[in-house]
Amino acid sequence: xxxxxxxxxxxxxxxxxxxxxQALKNVSLKLAKGELLAxxxxxxxxxxxxxxxxxGFLAPTDGQVxxxxxxxxxxxxxxxxxxxxxxxxxxxxxRRNISxxxxxxxxPASETRPIVDNLLRTVxxxxxxxxxxxxxxxxxxxxxxxxxxxxxxxxxILMDEPLGALDALTREKMQGLVLKLWKETGKTIILITHxxxxxxxxxxxxxxxAPRPGRIHKEYRLPFAxxxxxxxxxxVKKEPEFGQRREEILGMIWxxxxxxxxxxxxxx
Amino acid sequence: MIVxxxxxxxxxxxxxxxxxxxxxxxxxxxFASLKTVTFGDESAVSPNRFASVVSIIALxxxxxxxxxxxxxxxxxxxxFVGDTSFTxxxxxxxxxxxxxxxxxxxxxxxxxxxxxxxxxxPNTFAVDDAVKIGAWRTSLSRLNxxxxxxxxxxxxxxxxxxxxxxPGETVxxxxxxxxxxxxxxxxxxxxxxxxxxxxxxxxxxxxxxxLGEIASEGYKNFSLxxxxxxxxxxxxxxxxxxxxxxxxxxxxxxxxxxxxxxFDPIVEFMRPVPPLALIPLIIIWFGIGEEGKVILLFLAALxxxxxxxxxxxxGVRISKVHAAYSLGASKWQILRHVxxxxxxxxxxTGARVAMGVCWGTVVAAELVAADRGAGMMIVNAxxxxxTDIVILGIILIGIIGYGIDxxxxxxxxxxxxxxxxx
Numbered sequence: 292x293x294x295x296x297x298x299x300x301x302x303x304x305x306x307x308x309x310x311x312x313q314a315l316k317n318v319s320l321k322l323a324k325g326e327l328l329a330x331x332x333x334x335x336x337x338x339x340x341x342x343x344x345x346x347g348f349l350a351p352t353d354g355q356v357x358x359x360x361x362x363x364x365x366x367x368x369x370x371x372x373x374x375x376x377x378x379x380x381x382x383x384x385x386r387r388n389i390s391x392x393x394x395x396x397x398x399p400a401s402e403t404r405p406i407v408d409n410l411l412r413t414v415x416x417x418x419x420x421x422x423x424x425x426x427x428x429x430x431x432x433x434x435x436x437x438x439x440x441x442x443x444x445x446x447x448i449l450m451d452e453p454l455g456a457l458d459a460l461t462r463e464k465m466q467g468l469v470l471k472l473w474k475e476t477g478k479t480i481i482l483i484t485h486x487x488x489x490x491x492x493x494x495x496x497x498x499x500x501a502p503r504p505g506r507i508h509k510e511y512r513l514p515f516a517x518x519x520x521x522x523x524x525x526x527v528k529k530e531p532e533f534g535q536r537r538e539e540i541l542g543m544i545w546x547x548x549x550x551x552x553x554x555x556x557x558x559x
Numbered sequence: 560m561i562v563x564x565x566x567x568x569x570x571x572x573x574x575x576x577x578x579x580x581x582x583x584x585x586x587x588x589x590f591a592s593l594k595t596v597t598f599g600d601e602s603a604v605s606p607n608r609f610a611s612v613v614s615i616i617a618l619x620x621x622x623x624x625x626x627x628x629x630x631x632x633x634x635x636x637x638x639f640v641g642d643t644s645f646t647x648x649x650x651x652x653x654x655x656x657x658x659x660x661x662x663x664x665x666x667x668x669x670x671x672x673x674x675x676x677x678x679x680x681p682n683t684f685a686v687d688d689a690v691k692i693g694a695w696r697t698s699l700s701r702l703n704x705x706x707x708x709x710x711x712x713x714x715x716x717x718x719x720x721x722x723x724x725x726p727g728e729t730v731x732x733x734x735x736x737x738x739x740x741x742x743x744x745x746x747x748x749x750x751x752x753x754x755x756x757x758x759x760x761x762x763x764x765x766x767x768x769x770l771g772e773i774a775s776e777g778y779k780n781f782s783l784x785x786x787x788x789x790x791x792x793x794x795x796x797x798x799x800x801x802x803x804x805x806x807x808x809x810x811x812x813x814x815x816x817x818x819x820x821x822f823d824p825i826v827e828f829m830r831p832v833p834p835l836a837l838i839p840l841i842i843i844w845f846g847i848g849e850e851g852k853v854i855l856l857f858l859a860a861l862x863x864x865x866x867x868x869x870x871x872x873x874g875v876r877i878s879k880v881h882a883a884y885s886l887g888a889s890k891w892q893i894l895r896h897v898x899x900x901x902x903x904x905x906x907x908t909g910a911r912v913a914m915g916v917c918w919g920t921v922v923a924a925e926l927v928a929a930d931r932g933a934g935m936m937i938v939n940a941x942x943x944x945x946t947d948i949v950i951l952g953i954i955l956i957g958i959i960g961y962g963i964d965x966x967x968x969x970x971x972x973x974x975x976x977x978x979x980x981x
Binding site for chain 2: 425439
C-alpha cells in the first residue's frame with residue numbers, strides 16, 4: 292500500500308484533419324511511497340501527458356492509474372500539483388495562497404494558521420506571509436507554490452517543470468529545497484524536467500522517455516539525490532559518475548532528437 | 560482658418576520658447592535623461608506638463624481673443640461700434656449733382672440708442688440722413704428718400720466719399736462697406752472685425768455667467784442638478800441592470816458550450832449595432848419616458864459587460880484552475896475563488912467602456928426626446944440660439960464623462976491591484 296501504480300497506460304486521440312496521435316503507448320510504472328522520480332525526454336515524448344493523467348486532468352484511452360489501490364478518475368487533493376509558474380492566485384496574499392487547500396476543505400483558521408506558519412518557515416518565507424504574490428520574485432513564488440501544495444498534505448506531489456522559468460542561480464537553490472522537502476516530508480514525488488542535470492540531481496529514479504509514440508526508453512536508479520540531501524549540490528555534480536551519466540543521457544536524448552528531425556525530413 | 564493658423568503659431572512658439580528655457584535650466588539626471596535614443600522609445604515619452612498647461616491656456620486665450628472676453632488682455636479687432644459717416648453724391652433728374660452726409664450710429668444689439676442728430680436743410684437738393692445699425696448687422700437704406708426730388712425717375716446716387724458707385728458695386732467708406740443693390744438702394748455694412756458674434760460663440764465669462772444663472776434658477780422647469788442628475792441616474796440604472804444580467808451571462812458563456820452556442824449569435828449580432836440605432840425602436844415600443852431610456856442604456860451596457868465577463872473567464876490560466884482542483888476545490892469554489900477574481904480586471908475594463916458608451920448614448924437619447932437631462936438642455940437651448948447654454952452643456956457633459964472614467968480607474972486600482980501583474 293501507499294503505492295502509485297501506473298498500469299499499461301496508452302493515450303491516443305484523433306486530430307481534426309483525420310489523423311491521430313499516439314501520445315503514450317503501454318507505459319507501466321510502480322512508485323513506492325517516498326520515492327522521487329524524475330521524468331526526462333525530448334519535447335513531444337508525452338511526459339506532460341503522463342503527469343496530467345496521473346493528476347486526473349486527462350483520461351487515458353487504455354490502462355489505469357491507481358493510488359493506494361484507488362483508481363484515479365479526476366483531480367483530487369491527495370495528488371498535489373506544482374506548476375512552472377503563474378498558477379498562484381495573485382488576488383490573495385502568500386498566507387491565503389498557502390492555506391487555499393485547507394480553506395476549501397472548510398478547516399477552521401485556528402487549525403490552518405500553525406500549518407501555514409510552519410510551511411512559511413520551511414520554505415524560508417517567514418517574513419513574507421502578508422505580501423501579495425506579485426510583490427515576490429520568481430523563485431519566491433515557486434517556494435509559495437511548494438508550500439501551498441504541502442499544506443494539503445498530499446500523498447503524491449506532481450511537479451511539472453517547477454524550476455523551468457528560474458535563473459540558473461535561483462534554480463540551484465531551489466533544487467536543494469526540493470531535496471530537503473522530499474527528505475523531510477517523505478512524500479512521493481514525480482518531477483518532470485527538461486534539464487538532464489536537474490533530473491540527475493533530484494531523481495532517485497530517472498525515467499527517460501522517447502517520442503512517437505511516447506514510451507519509456509530507459510530507467511535508472513541513481514545515488515545523487517541521496518548524496519545531495521543537505522549538501523552543496525555543486526559537489527555532487529563534480530562526482531565522476533555524475534559526469535558519466537550526464538554524457539550518457541545527453542547522448543541518448545541527442546540521438547532521439549536526430550531521429551525526429553530525420554523522420555520529419557523524410558515525410559517532408 | 561485664421562484661428563487654426565494662430566493656434567499653430569502659438570504651438571510652435573511655445574515649443575521653441577520651452578526648448579530655450581529648458582536649455583538654460585539645471586538638468587535633473589534621472590535615468591530617462593541619460594537615454595540617447597528617445598525617438599521611438601515609447602517608455603521615454605511622458606506628457607510634458609508645461610505643454611499641457613500652455614495648451615489649455617492657449618485654448619482659452621484664443622476663445623477669449625475672438626469673443627472680446629475680459630479674461631484676455633489682447634483681442635482681435637471687434638466689430639465697429641460708434642458713430643461714423645460718409646458723404647454721398649447724388650444726381651437729380653435735371654443732371655445736377657449735390658452732396659449730403661449719411662450719419663451712421665453702430666450700437667451693440669440690445670442697447671437702446673437714439674438716431675444720430677442731423678440737420679434736415681438741403682445743400683442744394685440732397686438732405687443728410689441718419690441711420691442706426693446693430694453691430695454685425697447690415698442696413699438696407701434708401702438715402703435718396705428724403706432728398707428733394709429723390710423719388711423721381713432719373714434721380715440716382717453716383718458716388719460714396721467721392722468714389723463712383725453703380726448698381727451691384729461695392730465701395731469702402733471709413734468704417735465699413737457700401738453695396739448698391741440693383742434697385743439703387745444702399746446696403747450699409749459696418750466693419751465686423753474678426754470677433755465672433757455672441758450668438759455664434761459667447762465669451763467664456765458669458766458661459767460662466769450662464770452656469771451661475773441656471774445653477775440657481777434652473778432651465779426649462781428643472782434645475783441644472785436635476786438635468787445632470789437625471790442623465791447620470793439613467794446611466795447608472797442602465798449600467799447596473801446591464802451588469803447584473805451581462806456578467807453572469809458572460810460567465811455562463813465562458814463556462815458552458817451550450818450557453819456559448821446559444822448566445823453567441825445574439826451577442827455577436829448585437830455587439831456591432833450602435834445603441835443609437837436602437838433609439839427609434841425603443842421610442843416606438845416604450846415611448847420617451849424613463850423606462851425607454853433605461854432600457855436603451857441597459858442594452859448598451861449589456862453586450863459590453865457580457866463580452867468582458869466572457870473574456871475574463873477565457874483569460875484564466877488553465878494551470879490556476881488545475882491547481883485549484885488539485886487542492887481539492889469544488890466547481891463552485893473554483894468559480895468563487897478563482898474565476899471571478901481572475902476576471903475582475905477584464906470586467907473593470909469592460910465597465911469603463913460601458914460607462915463611456917452609456918454616457919454618450921444617454922446624451923444622444925435626450926437629444927432625440929426628453930423632458931429633462933443634459934442632452935435635452937442643450938438641444939432645447941440650441942433652438943433658441945442660446946449658444947452659451949449649449950457650450951456650457953457640452954463642457955459639463957465632457958467634465959462628467961471624464962469624471963466617470965477617473966472614478967472607474969480609481970475603483971479599479973483599489974479593487975484589482977493585481978491587474979497586469981499576473
